[in-house]
Amino acid sequence: MSMWQLYQFPLCPFSRKVRLLLGEKGVGYELVRESPWERRDEFIDLNPAGRTPVMVDEERGQLLIDSNAIAEYFEETVEGKAMINGTAAQRAEIRRLVAWFDQDFYYEVTGPLLFERMQKRIVHRQPPDGGALREAMKAANNHLDYIDYLIDHRTWLAGATMSLADLAAAAHISVADYLGGIDWTGHDQTKGWYSGLKSRPSFRPLLAERMEIVSPPKYYEDVDF
Amino acid sequence: MSMWQLYQFPLCPFSRKVRLLLGEKGVGYELVRESPWERRDEFIDLNPAGRTPVMVDEERGQLLIDSNAIAEYFEETVEGKAMINGTAAQRAEIRRLVAWFDQDFYYEVTGPLLFERMQKRIVHRQPPDGGALREAMKAANNHLDYIDYLIDHRTWLAGATMSLADLAAAAHISVADYLGGIDWTGHDQTKGWYSGLKSRPSFRPLLAERMEIVSPPKYYEDVDF
Known part of the structure; x- marks a missing residue:
């Protein structure tokens, strides 16, 4: 096969x-x-x-x-659950949000965190830069504000059903969370949405994996955090 | 309407x-x-x-x-000419190349050229950095080598028919060319392909437009260059 x-x-x-x-x-x-x-x-x-x-x-x-x-x-x-679903306008909204996380969230949050906390450690054997970490965490907080806002208006990020936008967002957030870049205080909407995603069978194996040398915070894998 | x-x-x-x-x-x-x-x-x-x-x-x-x-x-x-066309595998190849130009070509070539030759001039009223310009032109040359290679093996960048990959590539190349970042010497395949695109009615209006303060090279608009 x-x-x-x-x-x-x-x-x-x-x-x-x-x-x-x-x-x-x-x-x-x-x-x-x-x-x-x-x-x-x-x-x-x-x-x-x-x-x-x-x-x-x-x-x-x-x-x-x-x-x-x-x-x-x-x-x-692949037949089955559609993840870029709905009308053409809804599909455009899904793809807009995927691009938002893959570009904006990545360049402001996930990318800098990966560089400072993983690549510097593994490749350059250097400590992270505190200023760059603070910038990334501040940007993460702004992004979580935006997700809070979306979840206030919609069931899932792009609309009434789960889509690739939720998966893209959860993918980036999970990496940022692993690297200690997310402060969950005051983001109850995003927390509830993310907790639901964490409990899905598609997410469990990813949360159980570890990157050598770099460890996540204690709560990282928990559905209640 | x-x-x-x-x-x-x-x-x-x-x-x-x-x-x-x-x-x-x-x-x-x-x-x-x-x-x-x-x-x-x-x-x-x-x-x-x-x-x-x-x-x-x-x-x-x-x-x-x-x-x-x-x-x-x-x-x-919109019905009519498909630009993300063919089998699922062919559509994946079109989207791969679009991402290649929108990410790699942009971050190495178009982005730095726009910053050095346009934004610095308009916003910061500073001259461009010669080293950054040379880096961008060197990267452009490597990208044109890759396009030469694709055109040696295919009629259009992603296969037998024109697609969004050609439009993405031509869009980035035209901006880089406007900003003086392309040296066409030794890139006959890419030149032939780009000349064909330049002569299309969809491309003519773009080539006729000018950005204030920043001027293109003399040959920029010509189909024979």
């Missing part, structure tokens, strides 16, 4: 988004550990952009690159 | 991609000039991410944000 392989590392938010989607859709895959910062030749041959996630089905000669191209591919090819 | 408004500025590569798509699909729109670096309150209210392009159809109460959400929306709602 042919099987998808997913190249990723445990704290890659884009791989987490794809894994949550595959989990919700019931698509099987096996994990291949890749550390993109090592720029391994064989990986660059696979994906010249050098980024995770990449998905390969060797038997069928299929290669998928870029987390959103991957998400759209499985949305188009 | 209801009409789309497109918030953009002449050198925004993401707005150019959308305009090329709308042109190829025959969708009418009117331009609204927006300078996102001014962070105008009314524009932030429209799009909290503060980026162009944004599309508004006031009569129908429609708001579209993010260039790819916009592209997918018109792909889904």
